Amino acid sequence: MNDAAPPLNQDDGDDDGSVSRRRVLRTTAGAAGAAGAGLALGALGAGTAAAADGSAAPAEAAAPARQGRTMAGVPFQRRGTIRLGIIGLGNRGQSMLPVFLAMPGVQVVAVCDPVRAQAERAAATVVKAGRPAPAVYAKDEDDYENLTARGDLDLVYVATPWETHFAMAKSALLNGKHVGVECPAAMRLEELWALVDLSERTRRHCMQLENCCYGRNEMRVLRMAHAGLFGELLHGAGAYHHDLRDLLFHPDYYEGPWRRRWHTRLRGDLYPNHAFGPIANYMGVNRGDRAVSVSSFGTPALSMAEYREAHMPAGDPSWKESYVSSDRTISMIRTAKGRVIRLEHDVSSPHPYSRINSLGGTKGVFEDYPARVYLEPDHSNHQWGSFAAYADWDHWLWKEHADPPGGHGGMDYLMVFRLTQCMRLGLAPDFDVYDAATWSAPVPLSHASIRAQGAPLPIPDFTRGEWRTERSGVDSDKPSE
Incomplete structure (x- = not known):
């Protein structure tokens, strides 16, 4: 008997698409195989065609008609104070709260978590920082809907189990709030399309808060790539190699076994965003280039059971x-x-932490973990050069904040600093709903491709053709305050 959570079928929740966190936080019997298969229903059948040599080749799927106007390059309304609501106050939400409190102009207005002790702990942190006590929403798993309905919020931050991201982002958008979501943005293609359509219709941004895009090495490579130091870009690689077995089985680290349970549902890449986001930025994906197709392969699933x-x-x-x-x-x-x-993606077998973070072009290559570079004409004789020698190419954010506080080596701080800076100054965000959808699409598509013996599947053009227009992103100019 498998004790996995039930399949998150397309008709889960109420007619408006809401999802109850009860399915996430409580143990319920269900069929894991059906759950995984349901995540990518239709992806294979609609996304393959016969190539000339008889092999499977991705067919371009027609994008649904645009329901609103594009959100590409749309600036925030300038505001002196950013009124924030936080949904989800487990490990990630609690760790990000001090980062938000450190930002100029940010007021934490409301906090929400179905575990009341967690929500009250967060409220106490806000008060201890000398700020007014935020409203607490902890009545039940759906109390987030009351938070998003408030009229005094500008931004909602979502740091909850993955399967709830879509419902909470949807609720925020429908209530006229910008929303920043932890990775992945959603777990199904139809949900990703729905977020794109909602963002366009509501004229509110839905952003994947991908902190790895703000790593020092990632931002330095980004500027070097866009300045042409790598020549014409050819290939890149990213990863999430992080041995999480002790945390996945730890009874207290995650709120219930929700994250481990995903290993009973999906065969594919559960967490592609840390890998995909920085490489997509280097290559201008959605800003002059586009991710067209994905073909995925997976090893046997052995390490979790052995642990x-x-x-x-x-x-x-x-x-x-x-x-x-x-x-x-x-x-x-x-x-x-x-x-x-x-x-x-590998979180269940022994391996030192690595995001690979590699980029190659006609003039050379960078590889991380450890960081090293080989660029013509600077290097020769097949000997790696020191990446530290290229410190002048650091992004202005790292020059301005040489030793940023907060988790993950300062990436969290710089991500939130830049987001709130864009909101205060009325700038377009560094990445938008099209990036969120693209970076999360490998979740269902990798699962479907593995089930189809590595068949290439089309990645939707969430921009509906606007990817051909080059525009700025994380490689931004320093604004004037």
């Missing part, structure tokens, strides 16, 4: 689970310009 055998006592609820998620997933993405992006 459980070695570390979990008999009778632990995890023994009722059957793990199907590949220990390592490798996806190859092709772009409209013929470039190749390799994504890897």
Whole structure:
């Protein structure tokens, strides 16, 4: 008997598409295989065609008609104070709260979590920082709807289990709020399309808060690439190699077993955004190039069960689970310009932390972990050069904040600083709903491709053709305050 959560079918929730967190935080029996299959229904059948040699080739899927106007390059309304509501106050939400409180002009107006102790702990943190006490929403799993309905919020931050992201972002948009969502933005293609349409109709931004786009090395490589130091770009690679087995089985780290349960549902890449976002920025994906197709392959799913055998006592609820998620997933993405992006995901086998973070072009290559570079004419004789020698190419954010506080080496701080700066100054965000949808699309598509023996599947053009127009993104000019 498998004790995985039930399939999140298309008709889950009420008629308006809302999802109850009860499914996330409580143990409910269900069929894991059906859950995983349901995430990518229609993706394979609608997305393949016969190539001339008889192999499967991705067919360009027609984008649905635009329901509103584009959000590409749309600036925020300038505001002196950013009134913030936070949904989700587990480990991630609690760690981000001090970062928001450190930002000029940010007022935390409301906090929400179905675990009242977590919401009240966050409210106490706000008061301890010398700010007015925020409203607390902790009545039940759906109380976030009351938070998003408030009339005194400008931005909603969502840091909850993955399967709730769509419903909460949707609620924020429908209530006229900009929304920043932790990774992934949503777990299904139809949900990603719905966020694109909602953002365009409501004229509010829906942003994937991808902190790795603000890493020091990532931002330095970005500026070097856009200045032509790598020549014409050819290939890139990114990964999320992070051995999480101890945390996935830890009874207290996550609020319930929701994240481990995804390993009973999906065979593909559960968390592509850290890998995809920075490489997409280097290559101008959605800003002059486009991700066209993805082909994914996965190893057997062995490591989670081996870890459980070695570390979990008999009778632990995890023994009722059957793990199907590949220990390592490798996806190859092709772009409209013929470039190749390799994504890897591995959180269940022994491996030092790495995001790979590699970029190559006609003049040389950068590889991270450890950081090293080989660029003509600076380097020769097949010997790597020091990346530290290129510190002058640091992004202005890192020059202005040389030692930023907060988690993940300062990436969290710079991400929030830049987002709130854009809101205060009335600038367009560094990335938008089209990026959120593109970076999250490998979640369902990699699963479907693995089930189809690596068949290439089309990645939708969420921009509906606007990717051909080059525009700025994370590689921004320093604004005048």
